[in-house]
Amino acid sequence: MIGENEDVEDGIEERIKDILEGEGTAEERLLWVCRLLRESIPRYDWVGFYVSDPEEDGMLVLGPFAGEPTEHVKIPFGRGICGQAAATGRVFLVRDVSLEDNYLSCSPEVRSEIVVPIFTGSRTGIEEGGRLLGELDIDSHTRDAFSPYDRQLLERVCALASETVEDYIQERWDRT
């Protein structure tokens, strides 16, 4: 499984960097990143950003995403896989969602999920002095779809996206 899309995935970080540093609003750039990941990597069926709600402590709000709409537009810290990743600041890689008690289903087709937190200053953890900005959530219809390779790729994508996520929060909430 690992490496079966290596050719496609090889150039993906460069393309993501180009998008993030290119034109468009922060919302548009994050949306294009979601679409690129989903279209380039077939096992990624739903790709979306959640951000920390600046108006409500301990709440995640759905940001740009690619895939079917979800009812989970707001998720309290601690609830579901996303809420647990936000509460702990750690990556959650779930090989089989049917075995999870604390899980919020977006679609009955989803089999596995990975959630990678995003911190200020492209940091990879709160312990390094970062503040949680949000997270990148990916669902797959394939069981055990995510390997350590995906985790590393997505951690690098989240570090690259950190500044744009910060800009997105400003754009969305500082509008008057």
Ligand code: SME
């Ligand atoms: N499955 C997530 C909810 C978000 S959807 O996957 C888009 C969770 O358990 O937190």
